[in-house]
Amino acid sequence: MTAVLKRWWPLGPLVLLLLAPYSALPLPGLLDGPLGSPGSLQLLALCLLYGALASGYDLLLGRTGLLSFGHALYFATGLYATDLAMLEFRLPFAAAALFGVACSVALALLLGSVGLRVTGIAFSMVTLAFAQAGAILVQRNPGGLTGGEEGRSAPADLLPDSLVGIQHTANLYWIALAHLLLTLAVVHWTASSPTGRVWAGIRENERRVEVLGLRPYGFKLVAFVVAGGLAGAGGVVYLLLTGGATPQAASSDATLALLVMVVLGGSGTRWGPLLGGVLYTWAAHRLGDLATSAAVAGLPAALRVPLSQPLLLLGALFVAVVYLLPGGLARLPARLRAGRTGRTADTAAVPVSEGVA
Amino acid sequence: MNTVVLLACTGLGLGALYFLVASGLSLIFGLMDVLNFAHGALLSVGAYAAWWAAGDGGMGFWLAVPFGTLVGTGAAVLLELVLIRPLYARPRDQILATVGVGLALPALLMGIWGADARPFPQPAALAGTVRLLGAVVPVNRFVLIGAALLVLLALRLFLARTRYGLIVRAGVEDRAMVTALGIDVRRAFTLVFAIGGAAAALGGALAGLYFGSVNPGQGTGLLIFAFVVVVMGGTGSVTGAAVASVAVGLVQQFANYYTAAGLGDLSVVVLLAVLLLVRPRGLTGRLA
Amino acid sequence: MTPLLSVRDLRVVIDGLHILHGVDLDVAPTGVTALLGRNGAGKTTTVRAIMGLVPRTGSVVLDGAEIGGLPTHRVVRRGIGYAPEDRGVFAGLTVAENLRLAERDSAPAYPLVHRLFPELKAREKQLAGTLSGGQQQMVAIGRTLLNGNRLIVADEPTKGLAPRIVTEVADVLARVAETVPVLLVEQNLALVRRVAGHCAVLADGRTAHRGAAAALLADEEAARRLLGVGRHPAPEVTP
Numbered sequence: 001m002t003a004v005l006k007r008w009w010p011l012g013p014l015v016l017l018l019l020a021p022y023s024a025l026p027l028p029g030l031l032d033g034p035l036g037s038p039g040s041l042q043l044l045a046l047c048l049l050y051g052a053l054a055s056g057y058d059l060l061l062g063r064t065g066l067l068s069f070g071h072a073l074y075f076a077t078g079l080y081a082t083d084l085a086m087l088e089f090r091l092p093f094a095a096a097a098l099f100g101v102a103c104s105v106a107l108a109l110l111l112g113s114v115g116l117r118v119t120g121i122a123f124s125m126v127t128l129a130f131a132q133a134g135a136i137l138v139q140r141n142p143g144g145l146t147g148g149e150e151g152r153s154a155p156a157d158l159l160p161d162s163l164v165g166i167q168h169t170a171n172l173y174w175i176a177l178a179h180l181l182l183t184l185a186v187v188h189w190t191a192s193s194p195t196g197r198v199w200a201g202i203r204e205n206e207r208r209v210e211v212l213g214l215r216p217y218g219f220k221l222v223a224f225v226v227a228g229g230l231a232g233a234g235g236v237v238y239l240l241l242t243g244g245a246t247p248q249a250a251s252s253d254a255t256l257a258l259l260v261m262v263v264l265g266g267s268g269t270r271w272g273p274l275l276g277g278v279l280y281t282w283a284a285h286r287l288g289d290l291a292t293s294a295a296v297a298g299l300p301a302a303l304r305v306p307l308s309q310p311l312l313l314l315g316a317l318f319v320a321v322v323y324l325l326p327g328g329l330a331r332l333p334a335r336l337r338a339g340r341t342g343r344t345a346d347t348a349a350v351p352v353s354e355g356v357a
Numbered sequence: 358m359n360t361v362v363l364l365a366c367t368g369l370g371l372g373a374l375y376f377l378v379a380s381g382l383s384l385i386f387g388l389m390d391v392l393n394f395a396h397g398a399l400l401s402v403g404a405y406a407a408w409w410a411a412g413d414g415g416m417g418f419w420l421a422v423p424f425g426t427l428v429g430t431g432a433a434v435l436l437e438l439v440l441i442r443p444l445y446a447r448p449r450d451q452i453l454a455t456v457g458v459g460l461a462l463p464a465l466l467m468g469i470w471g472a473d474a475r476p477f478p479q480p481a482a483l484a485g486t487v488r489l490l491g492a493v494v495p496v497n498r499f500v501l502i503g504a505a506l507l508v509l510l511a512l513r514l515f516l517a518r519t520r521y522g523l524i525v526r527a528g529v530e531d532r533a534m535v536t537a538l539g540i541d542v543r544r545a546f547t548l549v550f551a552i553g554g555a556a557a558a559l560g561g562a563l564a565g566l567y568f569g570s571v572n573p574g575q576g577t578g579l580l581i582f583a584f585v586v587v588v589m590g591g592t593g594s595v596t597g598a599a600v601a602s603v604a605v606g607l608v609q610q611f612a613n614y615y616t617a618a619g620l621g622d623l624s625v626v627v628l629l630a631v632l633l634l635v636r637p638r639g640l641t642g643r644l645a
Numbered sequence: 646m647t648p649l650l651s652v653r654d655l656r657v658v659i660d661g662l663h664i665l666h667g668v669d670l671d672v673a674p675t676g677v678t679a680l681l682g683r684n685g686a687g688k689t690t691t692v693r694a695i696m697g698l699v700p701r702t703g704s705v706v707l708d709g710a711e712i713g714g715l716p717t718h719r720v721v722r723r724g725i726g727y728a729p730e731d732r733g734v735f736a737g738l739t740v741a742e743n744l745r746l747a748e749r750d751s752a753p754a755y756p757l758v759h760r761l762f763p764e765l766k767a768r769e770k771q772l773a774g775t776l777s778g779g780q781q782q783m784v785a786i787g788r789t790l791l792n793g794n795r796l797i798v799a800d801e802p803t804k805g806l807a808p809r810i811v812t813e814v815a816d817v818l819a820r821v822a823e824t825v826p827v828l829l830v831e832q833n834l835a836l837v838r839r840v841a842g843h844c845a846v847l848a849d850g851r852t853a854h855r856g857a858a859a860a861l862l863a864d865e866e867a868a869r870r871l872l873g874v875g876r877h878p879a880p881e882v883t884p
Contacts, residue, residue, distance in 0.1 A: 067449065114634060121392055121452075122633045125584060129629040132581050136626065140619035205660050252581070256456055263453055305468035312468055315461025319440065322453045520745075527735045527746055533698055534733040538747045538788065539721035 017177055020044065021170035030282075032289075038169040042241065043285055045169075045176035047278040049237050052180040054261040054277030055187050056230035061259070062268030063191050064223040065203030067124045070131030072254035073111075074228035076138065076245075078104040078235025083245040084145060086158045093159050097236045104232020105225055112224035116217055119206070128252065135250040151246035154239055163240055172240050179237045180274070183230050188270065190226060199223055203268075260318045266330025275329055284310050362492035364610045370498035370567055372606025373505030377560030378579055379586035379598045380512060381433075381553020387529040387593020388549050390448060395436060395455040396557055396583065397576030398462035403429035403558025404477075404571040405466050411478045418480040422562040429558020430551050432462075437550035442543065459577065466573040474572040477565030497566045504563055505602075508556055512595045521548055529593035582609070585629040649674040649826050650695070650796055655703035655713075657687075657694050657850075664690045666850040667703070672796065677818065677827045677840045679858050682847035683873045688830045689730050691847065692800050695828075696720055696727050708795065722749065726789025730800040730830075734781045736774025740765055743773050747788035758787040761817055779810035786817060797821065800830045815839060834872070838862050846871045 023035040031040040053075065060066040082100030085091045091099065115126040141148035156164050162171050190196050198219045201209045209216050239245060248254065257280065265276020287310035290296055296307045306312050321328060327335070382396050407425025410416040416424060436458060444451045483500055486493045516522035524545045528535045535542050557576070564579075565571045586605055590597030605625055612621030648671035657665040665687050672678045682688050694701040697717040705713035712720050721727065735743055744758070744765070759766040762783040768776065773784055782802055789797045799818070803811040815836050818827060822840065831837050837844065837858055844858040854861065854871055862868055 067452070115630070118633055121390075124392070125588065126630050126633045128581065128584070129626050129633070133623055133626045133630075136619055136623050140617075140623075208660075253460075256460060259453070259456065260460070301469075305465070309464040309468040312461050312464035315457045315459075315464060319454050319457035319461065322450050322457060323440065323443070326447070326450065523738070523742055523746055527738060527742075530735050530737055531733065533717070534729065534735070535746070536717040537696055537698065537721060537727050537729065537733065539718050539749050539792075540746070541718045 014181075017048075018174075021173055036170070038166045041169045041173040043282070045173040045237075045241055046285070047281045048173075048176045048180045049234055049241065050258075050261060050281040051274040051277035052176075052183040052237075053231060053234045054258055054265065054273035054280075055180075056183050056227050056234065057258045058262045058267055058273040059187055059190070059223055059227040059230070061262055062273070063187075063196065063203065064199040064220060065206075066220060066223065067121075068127040068224075069124050069252065069255055069259075070111075070127035070129075070134075071227070071231055071258055072250055072252070073127075073131040073134045074104045074108050074231040075235045075238070075254065076134060076250035077107050078232030079239050079245045079249050080138065080146060080152075080235075081232075082236050082239050083152055083154055086155050087152060088145070090158065093163070096158070100236050100239075101229060101232040104235065105229040108225045108228025108232075109221070112221050112228065116220050116224065128255075131250070131255060132252060135247065135252065138247045138250045146245070146247070149247060151244050153244040159240075172237075175240060176237050179233055182233070184274070186226065186230060190223075195219060195222060260314060262328075264318060264321050264328055266328030269328070269330040272328050272330030279329075280314065284314065287313060358490070359492040360614070362490045363494055364614055365607065366489065366492070366494045366498045366502075368607035368610035369603060370501040370606070371610060372602040372604075373501040374560050374564055374567060374579065375582055375586050375606055376505045376599050376602035377508060377556045377563070378576075378583040379590070379602055380508065380595050381549070381556045382583050383587045383590060383592050383594060383598045384525065384529075384549045385553050386587060388525055388532065389441075389546050391441060391451050391455065393455050393553070394452065394580070395458035395462065396553065397578070397580030398459050399429050399433050399436075399554050399557040400561040400564065400576030400579060401463055401466055401571075401573055402432045402576075403561030404565050404575060405470065405561075405573075406558070407562035408475060408477055408565055408571045418478060418483075422559065425562035426555050426559045429561060430555040433550045433554020433557075434547060436554075437547050441550070442546070445543075459580075463573040463577060470573075472573065474570040476570050477568075479566065479569070483566060497563075501563050501567055504559060505599075508559070509595065509599050512552070512556075515552075516595065521545060525549060526593075581629075582625060585625055585632075588629055588632050647674070648672055649708060650828065651704075651706045652691075652695065653704040653706075655691065655694055655701060655705065657690055657699050657701050659699060664699075664850055665694065665701075667852075668694075668847060668850070669852045669855070670845045671843070671855070672826060672828045673843050675822075675826055676842040677822045677829050679837045679841035679844040680828060680830045680847065681834075681837065681844055681861075681872055682853070684832075686847040687850040688847055689800055690850075692727075692798050692828065692830060693729075695798065696725070724793070724795035726792065726794040726797045726825075728782075728785040728789050728797070728799045728802055730804070732778075732781045732785040734773045734776070734784050736772065738773055739770050740773055740776070740784060741769040743784050744787060744791060747791050749792045753791040754793070755791070758790050761790070761820070762787055779806050779813070782806065782810075782814060783817075786814070786821075790821065794825055796828065797825050798828045801832060802829075803831065803833050803836060811836065834862060834868075 021036045021041055025035040027035060031043065033039045057071050060068050060071070078100045081103035082096045085096035085099045086093065111130050115123055115130065118126060138146045139148060146152065162168055191199065198209060198214060202216045202219060206216050235249070238249065261276040261280040262273045263276070264280060265274065266272025291308040291310060296304055299307065325332065325335070378396060378400055382393060385391055385393050403425040406428035407421045410424040411418050411421035414421065414424070440454045440458065441451055444454060479497070483496050486495050487499070516526055524535060524540055524542065528542055528545055532542055561576060564575060568575070582605060586598055586601040589605065590599070590601035609621040609625050612624050613619065650672035652668060652670040655665055655668040656663070668687065668691050670680065670691065680688050680691065690699060693699045695705055697715055697720045701713070703713060704711060707723055707725070710723070712723055715723070735746070738746070764780060765783055765787055768780065773781060776784065786799065786802065802818070803814050806814065811833065818829065819840050821827060829841065841858040844856065844861055845852055846854040846861070848871065854867070861871070
């Protein structure tokens with residue numbers, strides 16, 4: 001019985017998530033309107049989307065040990081390529097979405113095959129450089145394509161009617177949920193495949209994988225491309241949710257946000273990145289609403305300043321998690337349990353190496 | 358010709374700014390393997406402290422710049438002691454912690470003084486222009502170049518002539534071996550953070566002069582170009598950083614002017630990727 | 646005779662791999678104590694663990710004081726000079742700077758170092774990276790002699806050196822050991838036979854044998870079993 005429960009418990013929350021649009025349950029404090037209202041569904045869909053993006057990003061960070069500072073590039077590629085395929089080539093949405101994801105995959109394949117020639121922090125900086133180049137391109141609006149600062153709205157005439165308008169928010173929400181399920185399935189399936197076991201080996205000790213006669217390069221490239229494709233699909237969902245493409249999606253801050261989500265939730269765990277993505281997105285929105293509210297404006301500066309800056313609170317929270325809670329929120333229950341049963345986790349040999357007192 | 362001179366002076370001024378950020382970044386990474394994503398935020402702290410001191414603080418420009426530098430130095434030392442030092446056994450978490458600080462500090466500045474750029478007071482002596490080879494060049498370009506040269510000279514003297522300079526140079530090569538000679542290398546860590554913070558904060562105060570205003574995102578915007586400089590110049594190498602700063606500043610200015618706007622920025626960023634790929638060892642420690 | 650340095654149950658785990666499973670080792674208060682064993686037996690890891698350069702558990706007692714939990718720089722300041730396996734010379738620093746970095750005493754023993762290695766005096770301003778292997782080894786040993794150390798740990802100081810230089814290094818070690826005890830990791834058994842009094846032999850990360858060096862090397866069967874002698878003929882040292 002408990003074994004069944006252990007294996008199938010995610011179905012419970014899934015059913016609840018599927019049914020959420022039909023619910024009028026008010027969640028004061030958590031959401032502004034009732035659960036099924038368009039505003040709430042929009043926020044929930046964004047939370048699910050970022051949960052999925054963080055889970056996909058963790059394929060690199062947590063599963064393979066690759067610290068990429070440029071993941072937003074593949075997200076933005078899916079977003080802009082889909083949008084532009086509709087605007088410029090007049091492709092119908094489905095074809096444009098396929099094109100967008102294909103662009104993300106192709107770009108990830110190209111830049112990954114180049115960037116993965118270096119390892120460690122050099123790889124991180126190569127990805128940062130590529131992503132920054134993408135961000136600059138988008139900002140500069142080459143040939144009037146990207147729309148610069150303004151971005152480009154998606155053409156309503158090419159989108160299916162069922163995906164346009166506030167009355168169809170539930171459909172968008174289900175699409176976001178589907179993307180999340182797809183991402184989780186891909187991550188779970190690949191991570192438990194033979195390839196995934198090599199990824200785990202690379203994360204622990206790349207040299208040892210080489211000693212076994214395997215070339216880490218190909219395996220890392222697979223992870224990079226799969227993660228890039230998932231991010232591209234996320235870009236398509238984002239386009240639907242927000243109705244357009246804006247340059248913030250390509251900024252380095254967008255990648256850093258993903259990094260914060262993953263670390264917050266727990267890198268390398270099954271549910272941690274999802275948890276981190278959902279919490280971060282929800283908190284950023286709620287804090288953003290709070291920041292502009294009249295209640296905060298009237299507070300003394302010591303409270304008003306932090307409360308008016310979501311990034312300040314989230315950045316500080318992030319540092320606190322890195323510092324105090326290695327492993328993120330997902331490992332919190334295990335840590336608490338270990339704490340209660342005599343702190344066995346912390347009494348292991350304390351390593352003393354150079355620079356550590 | 359006029360344009361070329363003006364572009365060269367502006368490019369050198371920009372290069373000077375890059376050097377002030379990159380020299381500390383390079384020493385910190387060379388010695389400690391910490392890629393300090395909060396380094397741009399330290400520049401912003403220096404910029405706002407100087408801006409505040411010059412305006413509300415009533416100090417006047419010439420006191421405000423050292424004040425800003427001092428505040429930035431303090432912030433850097435605090436960052437090292439409180440956040441970086443306890444994480445020495447976890448190098449990746451060190452980077453993550455600096456990412457968090459890099460996000461939070463500009464947000465703090467934004468929370469206190471708003472997101473908009475604040476005009477930076479220009480002292481009369483530095484507000485004018487100079488005629489150089491027929492071009493009209495703002496004086497503040499030369500202030501930046503002069504400051505960067507002084508910092509370069511001071512850093513070279515520090516590295517060549519002092520015991521801690523010796524420890525830093527040795528530590529860039531092999532940190533473990535330095536400890537194996539009985540030296541507590543952590544003191545050198547705090548010191549390079551202080552030096553790097555001071556240079557970046559001075560850069561921030563002078564960036565206010567160069568751009569005419571300060572804004573919370575200024576430092577972070579400069580950071581990626583400083584990364585280019587660090588990789589190009591070789592980590593841990595102050596002289597390399599100086600040469601690379603000049604190259605990057607000039608290339609950026611000339612390319613932005615003579616080709617499409619933004620192409621200079623783009624080319625520099627692409628240069629970073631190319632350099633890393635061609636010479637990944639550019640990121641491993643080299644000599645000062 | 647109480648040992649100067651006494652290591653008990655020293656264990657090292659790196660990346661989940663057990664490198665040392667419990668090394669016991671005594672360094673005699675005079676002369677050279679040799680640490681022997683085949684390649685990969687854990688000799689270098691043992692001295693790195695003593696120096697605190699790798700995470701370790703177990704006990705390391707120097708002259709009655711436990712130093713097994715100290716960070717490297719404090720281990721060294723207790724009076725241990727360390728010449729590592731790869732010599733640990735800073736290639737971008739001059740010879741003089743390499744030596745100056747090692748200064749801990751108020752009056753570093755430069756006369757001693759320059760008497761033993763006149764070449765270091767002559768090449769003071771040369772970058773250490775441009776020195777020959779033997780000269781670099783002189784820098785590494787010279788650094789350990791600058792301060793009034795109670796113990797010198799030398800990890801394969803003759804590795805990769807020409808036979809003539811090996812003899813020179815052996816001479817220096819013999820002279821040094823007259824005043825300071827030395828823990829010597831060495832593959833060159835002729836050199837061990839010449840300078841070492843006691844020895845410990847490691848095998849698979851454990852202590853396999855302890856005793857007098859001469860007795861071990863005289864027992865052909867034991868030497869072959871513990872050290873694999875015969876497969877790696879060592880260059881002869883002229884006495």
